[in-house]
Amino acid sequence: MVTLSSRVAKLKSSSIMEIAARAQTMKSQGIDVVSLAAGEPDFNTPKAIQEAATAAMAEGITKYTPAAGFLSLREVLAEKISRENKFPVSPEEIIVTSGAKHAIYLALQCLADEGDTILVPTPAWVSYRPMIELTGANLVPLPLFEEDGFRLNVDRWKGLAIPSSAKGIILNSPNNPTGVVYSAEELKKFVGWALQRNLWIMSDEIYEKTLYDGVEHVSVASLGPEVRNYTITVSGFSKSHCMTGWRLGWAIGNRELIQKMAALQSQSVSHVTSFVQWAGIAAAKLPDSVVDEMVKEFDSRRRYCMGRLDALSEYCTYTRPTGAFYFYVGFGKWLKPRGKNDLDFCKDLLMTHHVAAVPGSSFGKENFVRLSYANSQANLEKAFDRLEAFLKQG
Ligand SMILES: Cc1ncc(COP(=O)(O)O)c(C=O)c1O
Structure with a gap:
């Protein structure tokens, strides 16, 4: 049975x-x-992305690729992210994944152990909990309040007992479901709070390009070299380039973590589909x-x-x-x-x-x-x- x-x-x-x-x-x-x-x-x-995928297929870009993704794609992404997200990234610090979702999944598998606690400002995206629980870790919510406009307010968490098993925190800005975009000031205060507790920060920035009212997106990793060392940045083309079904995202982190994530990817799905990666190069080069x-x-x-x-x-x-x-x-x-x-x-x-x-x-x-x-x-x-x-x- x-x-x-x-x-x-x-x-x-x-x-x-x-x-x-x-x-x-x-x-x-x-x-x-x-x-x-x-x-x-x-x-x-967008048409240019569709055409890049069909051209890639015609040219035989239909074979296995490196587990972390084509170097040519990671190079283009490294250049784009260094410029747009304002923190230096090298291709070795990037893994290309099947959407941002699988980047989060792989990162959690590599970072969380049985019995660990992962903190999540809540309300939060529905998939964080199951992905955390699949590692054997527990999710502890950090409440966000409608009266605060669902903004990060670390003063609200003063009375909370943060378990000693707390290892990391998942942050998401622009936020799903609230639509809130955290400011640089707010993030700095929050990062100070997290680093004091020696927590890594997984920054899910999948909605980074969808912004209104003149607000700016601030990448957590851009807040300084020390913060960068504690941060795993996750993003992708699903939302910004209308590529939800293509499954194309990435994670950025230190080389040791990225290598382990690539090893896990190589032992499970191998890599993102070859011609989808090729289309990703076209997506990265698309004008704003x-x-x-x-x-x-x-x-x-x-x-x-x-x-x-x-x-x-x-x-x-x-x-x-x-x-x-x-x-x-x-x-x-x-x-x-x-x-x-x-x-x-x-x-x-x-x-x-x-x-x-x-x-x-x-x-x-x-x-x-x-x-x-x-x-x-x-x-x-x-x-x-x-x-x-x-x-x-x-
Ligand atoms: C907050 C958040 N993170 C990650 C994802 C996953 O995005 P992808 O389609 O790139 O896997 C989503 C998708 O809805 C999301 O809302």
Whole structure:
């Protein structure tokens, strides 16, 4: 008989992917569902990237590659990151991975041991917990508060007992689900707090290019050479270059860690698909204007959604997002008198009004719902009309 390992006993697939799949099934049954669940740009991958992949296939770039990725790709990335993220990176300090997700997975496997504690400012992206728990380590949340605009406020954690088993912390800016972008000042204070406790920092910067209102993205590793030594930076092309399905990301860290991650990659998936890596070189060389155009479109949708949410302020609260493409909306004042929670909310909204959204509790905070505006203007209008009807009726 086949019996499962204890390691995967509690493991579930991503709740976001499940909701998106449920919405897709309803659609295939002919139901007009609008999904605000998925965290992926709705634009197609830029043409130059598509063409680079097909040219690579035609030229025979279809064989095994080095586990850490083609040197030519790592060289281009090293140059781009050193310039744009403002910290020096060499190709040996980069591993190319199947999306940022696998970079985080590999890094955690190389950094966390059974019984360790990894701290995560929460609400936080849904996949951190299962990936941490697969290493045998525990996740301890560091609470973020809506009253603070979900910003990092280390003073809030003064009373918290940080276990001596704490090894590292995962930070995510621009943030999923809150859309908050941490400032240099805020990050410096936070980094001081983490380094005092001798914690490594995994900085998930996957939304680094999706910024609004003139805010700047600050890479944790750019805060100085000492901070750099404690930091693992994770990013990729999924969100910025509309390449979610291609699976192309990277991690940057010290050579010893990167070598171990490459060894683990070589013993599992080997490497990222050869022609996808080749397309990555084209992506890295794409002019900023291509990404800026998409961000401009997201911004216009963000503004539209803010207008609609402002008109619903008797039912909900939200923090103005300045990055990524999500609203983390508090529905406490609607839910509590009805004795419902965010899971009921999302289930009812989908079943009765055919709008898919992600329950906030998936990110570690109840009574919130994450709405993604990576969707067409027409769909957003339809979704908000339905959401408004749902709130007013019930
Ligand atoms: C915060 C965060 N980190 C990492 C990822 C993974 O990105 P990728 O598609 O590059 O694996 C996501 C995807 O939704 C995300 O939201």
